[in-house]
Structures are given as C-alpha cells and as structure tokens.
Amino acid sequence: PMAPGPSRTVLHALLVERAMTYSLFEREYARVSALLYEETGDRVFRNATLAEPTLRRWTSGGLRRLPAHPAPAVLERMFGLPVIQLLASPEPDKVHQAAAPALTESDIEMTAREAAGHASEAAASTLPEMTIDQVEDDIRHLAAGYGALALPDAYQQARLLLEVSQRHLDRTRSPRQQARLYLLAGEAAALCGAACFDLFLLRSAAQFARTAFLYGQTIEFGPLQAYAYGVLAYISYWQDRPAEAVRHAQAAAQAQGVGTVGRRRIAVIAGRAWGHLGDAASARAAMTHAERLTDPSARDDLHDIGGEFGMSVERMLMSNASTSLLLNDASAAAANAQAALDSYGALPSDQRPAMSIAQAHADLAHARLLLGEMDGVAEALDAVLSLPAAWRGTGIVQRVNSIRQRLLVPALGQAQPLRDYGDAIEDWTARAPGQPQATHLGLPQQES
Template structure:
C-alpha cells in the first residue's frame, strides 16, 4: 500500500492521479490564467521536478516565493501553508482490503525522491582537511597560550570559534558535526580563559557555559569537566565558594577523565575550601592533587595540553594561594618557591608568564603575612617587569592583597612600604585587565 501522504499537496496529487508532468502542465496553466486576470504578461513560472518532490514530501520549511503560493491556491483551492503541511485526518473511503493502484511513474518518483534526499544530505558536508586544520589550530593556540599576547589569543580564539560554528552550519555528517562541536567547545573554553585574564568576568562565565553546552551535545566528558572546573573558579572569584564546590563535584563525575583533569579539579576544590575557611577539606584536596597518579590520560587535558593542562608548576602556584587563604604563610612560601623553581628550570622562551608572575606575587604575600617586609620587594621585582598586557586579573587581585597588607599598622612608619604601595597602584592602573574592568573580590586561578 502507498505510505500515508506527507503533505496535503501530495494527497491531492495522488487523488487526481497526477505525475510530475501532469502537475507541471496544470501549474503553468494556472500561472498564465492568474497573469491574464491581473492584466499582466504571461510569466515564465514553472516548477522543477526536485522542487515538486520537496513540496510533496514535507521537506519545505518556509513558504516558496511568489507567485508559487498564489498559483497553488488557484490550482487546489487551499492556501500554500496548509498544502505544504501534513494533511488533516480524514476517514478512510476505501474498504480495509482495498489496495491502491500503483503505476511505474509513481514508483520512479519514489526512487528519485529518495535519491534526492540522500544527495541533499551528501551535499551538506565539508572537507575533512578543513576540520583537521581547525583542530590543529586550536591545539596550537592552547599550547602557546601562555607565551602569546592575551589580546592576540583573544583574536585568534574568536576566529577559531567562528570557523567551528561555520563548519557546523555547512555539514550534516554526524562525525564531522561531532568534530566541529568539539573544536567550538575548545575555542569557547580558550575564549573564557582569556576573557578572565583580560578582566571580563561576565564574558568568561558565559563562554564557559557555552563550552559546557558544546561538550554536552557530543557527550565529551573532558570538555565538560574543563568547562565546569572553569565555572567553579569563576564562582569563587565572584564570592560564591559553595557554588564552586558543587561545580567541582559535577565536573569530577564526567567520564573519560585522566590524571591531569582530576588534579586540576582537586586544586580548584582546595581553593574553594580555602575561601570557605575549611582547613581540613582544603588540605585534603591539596593532598589529592599531589597524589593523583592512576596513569590515565584524556584527549583534552593531556593530548592537547597547553592551557588545558595543569603541570606541577601550576599546581604549586595555586596551592600557594590556597595556603594564603588559610593563613599558612610557611605553606604558601614553600609552594610559591617550588613553583618558581619548576618554572625557572624551563627554557626562558617557554615559561608561562602569567603563572610565574602570580607565583612571584604569592611569594611576596607569604612574606608579608609573616610581617616580614624584607624580601617583599625582591619577590615583586619580576612582576613589576611584566608588560601591561600580561598583567591579568589573577595577578591584579594578588597585587591588591599585597597593597592591602602594606597598609597594616606595623608598616605605618615604613617609607619602603609607602613607596612599594605606590608602585603597586601605578602597576595596576596601567594594566590592560584593569582598564577592561577587572575586580578583585577573591583570589583566583587564571
């Protein structure tokens, strides 16, 4: 038996026993009649067979251009929209055992319709090389993130996200769509990180959510975990450390995570507990971060790495901040010095400037926490040498903490403290992130 008609137009064509050729002749005649009634010269209105099949099969999502709607209404007495929509339910007129007659034209049309649909789907694909280049470009940006000017990172990441979104619009191949969604999510994650460094917290939050959604579409655990981890530290930056714990817990539950991903999440968890003043939980999270060693890897944090990675120098730097939140000057100083030692062992051109700067400032904060003004200046000297565009939001927040510490009554008579405080104010005022609106409510990992 014939399958149920997919549009009212298809039902009426079948009822009249029309082939495409019959429909075309009737369509062109109706178009000429309409033109004569309006006193216009006969139009060259016609309908290609592929268009006819699309109209009858229900694959038309919008009304066709004029004069098609008017011609169709004249032919059948129905408006174009109901004609191109599923037919209304009507009682069967034939007996239950009645079999509709088929002719060769109808069978051939069904075959052509199927071929056209398959051809239409095949046409909506892109070259695999395009996606390969996109993934190479995303990986390259992630790996050079800490050695590339923040503004340049932003420009390149924005371009990569646009390229990935364009790829999604031009392919219907499931494999290619998954690859494009992954590239879009990774690009959004990099844009979130750099937006934070440049001082735009709302944009960073929005872009992390975007990355999480792209990861959800393709059920990519590492991307979702990375994005939720970013949302966790953006939450305690915004003064909501309890929300950070919830984000971390959700991130840890995603599948396919390697040691690097879990180490990063433990470090963020420790920072959140530090903001909550929960020393026991914070120190336990620090311990988990340092002891994570199952040997598992994933394709984001490990295989691409770079900004998605979380090497030992970054772990040590972030742990220093956690110890500062807990008021542990010795633990903070030890971790900050370890971070600087690890960073110093790297070739000069490969050291992540944002991380080393924050470690230097945390070292100064640890010494200041003990009330030792001596050595604070030495610890800050590398940070003072950093160009304005590299003074990210995380660095500025840490500098603000040093400035606040220098206002302690113990240093009220110190010319050195006043001079150093003035330098910090000038340093922060000149920073690109400061000009873009970075605030300093809580310490954060950048």
C-alpha cells in the same frame, strides 16, 4: 475520474483506466514538466500548467491540430506514447499494453532521480576532514600557547575559532564530523571564557563556560563538562561565593572520562574553593590529593592538550601557594611558590608562561611579607611589576592588590625596602587590560 464509456481518444481511455481525476492529472503534469525543465533547461517547461477545459478537449477527440509546446513533450513523457497516438481513437487491446510500462518507468526514473539528489545533497554536506583537522590544530595551538599571548589577542583568536567551528557545524550532516565540531566549539568557548576571566569580564566568562558545558553535554564528553565546572568554580570564589565554588568543584569531580591532569585540575580548584570557604582541613586534603595524582596512563582528549586546559605540576604548586595563603600558612605558601618558580625555571624559555610565573612571584612576595622577609618581598615584587600590561589578568591583579592591602599596615608599608611600592602597585594595576578597554578590543561587554 474521467467518465466511463466509449473513449474517443487513447488519452481518455488511459485516464479512465487509471481513475485519474483532473487534479491528479494536473499534479502529474506539473511534476513531469519540472523534470523536463531540469533535463533540458527549457524555460517553457518551468511551472507549466494545464486548465481542465483543455484536458477535456484533448480527451473528446476531433482535434484538428496538435497541442502547442510544451504539451506534446509532457504527455509523451507521462504516458510513453507519441502525442499523435494519444489523441487518436483507441485500439482497446493495445492501450494498456503500450502505455502502462512507460508510465511505470517514468515513476521509477523520477524516484531514482530524487533519491540520487538527496544522496548527493547529503554527500555535499560533508566537510573535508582536513578542514576540521585545521580547526583542531589551531585550538590546540592556542590552548598550549595561551600563557604566552597578550590577553586581548587570546580572546580574539578564541572567538574566531568558535565562529569557525559553528559555521562548519552548519555545513556538515555527518554525525561523526558534528561530534568533532561540537567538541571544538566547546573548546573554543572554554578558551573565550578563560580570556574573559583574565580580562575581568566575569559574567561573560561564566556564560562562555556554560556554553562549553552545553557543547560537552551534547556529545556526552565528560572532560569538557568538568573543565567548564572548574571555570565556574573559580569565577564563584573570585566573586566571594565560596560555597557555590565548592558545589561546582564537586560537580566537576563527578564527570566521567577525566584523566589524571583533569582530576588534578579539579582537586586544585576544590582546594582553593575550600580555602575561600575557611575549611582548612578540606582545603589541605584537596591539595594533598592533587599532589598524589601522578598516573600518566590516565588521559583524556581535553586536559592533556596542556596549556590553559592542563594543570601542570608547576601550575599546581603555584595555585597551592595561593590556597596556603588563604589558610594563613605563610611558610607553606612560600615553599610552594618557590618550588613552582624553580620548576618553571627548569623549562625551556619558550615554555615559561609569563602570567603564571608572575602569579607565583606575587604569592612568594605575599608569603615573605607575612614572614617578615622584607628584602625578599621587594625582590619578588620587582619580578611581578615587570610583567607587561597585556598579561595582567584577573588572577595576578587580585594577588597584587592583596599585597597592596597588606602594605597599608604601617609596620609593613613603612619598612625601608617597601616604602615606595604602594604607588607603584596602584599604577601597575591601573594599566591592566580590563573592562574599560573592552569596547575598543571588541570584547563582550560586562552587564551593569
């Protein structure tokens, strides 16, 4: 602090009264200078400093001229007195009375300014609701129309929506908006995973599914976690890891807040996983459970979007046909596949997902092949092979390859209606938009 004793200037008296050392004075001087720079834009205030010898000259008295700009303005703001009075000899009975209220006001003003700035920054970090609403609408539209999109286009749209959701997360501090955007980012990641699965990029599909799960875990949203576990389950059984698939399906069933459609989806996936594992009783129990899940009042905000997130009755029947084939129950497979096709046929033409319908036709062809209905096999195969290349995803290609393996049995492959289908199937599968095209399409690369 300034040395006590007779003060030669009012400034010295104030510094002694407040026990203000040079370092304290310097910090206050810099703070007030910054405040004046904000208010005036005068660059002289920017980063203004004061050397200790200069302060001692000001407090010693006898100055013949006032300090140069910006010092007078800074001192007057700091102490609330004209600089000429601050550098004059003090009148002891007036120093505290004149100066103390001014300094308190300055402190309050600065604190209020900082608080207002913080509040303004927080307010500026809140997105317009319509911005988030648009992302939500885009994701719902993509999910609902997924089956009508070419697979590379579906991936690209989902990727862009994931990036948009993540950018918006960086722009808002509103907990409510962040929760919405975490959900949207999770949904977009889930759609990226679905597209990668269909494009034979199974490792990338699993990574996207785990990303979706983590977003769901962040906001404690069970339906998104259940969906992600379902994706991991069918990735596992397509990769010949049925026991792992069953574990994922069981984990999905433990998720909270999942509605009827989501529960049906989990049961359907569990049935297929049990089928791959060779447990016919558990597979049939899961399929029966899926068929009995019909309560329309139990809903959730993910699976009831429908489309790729849903599990319609048609899609359930189609998937149960595949499970029946795993159980070597050709009659049940044919019945389920035909029921799925009949149900799809009753929908408006713009609501008939090409890839799902092709999968049902493939399962019907396979079932008829096992039943020895060769003319019916050819009819169903013709419907499958007419599917454009852009929709030839993992599920349909694997089904068609299974049929090709059956046709290698001489008694089947040489049947007159099927004699030329082997080469046609090989050519058809070779044109699927899978891994070889990933670089060109801007898709994530599969690890070697």
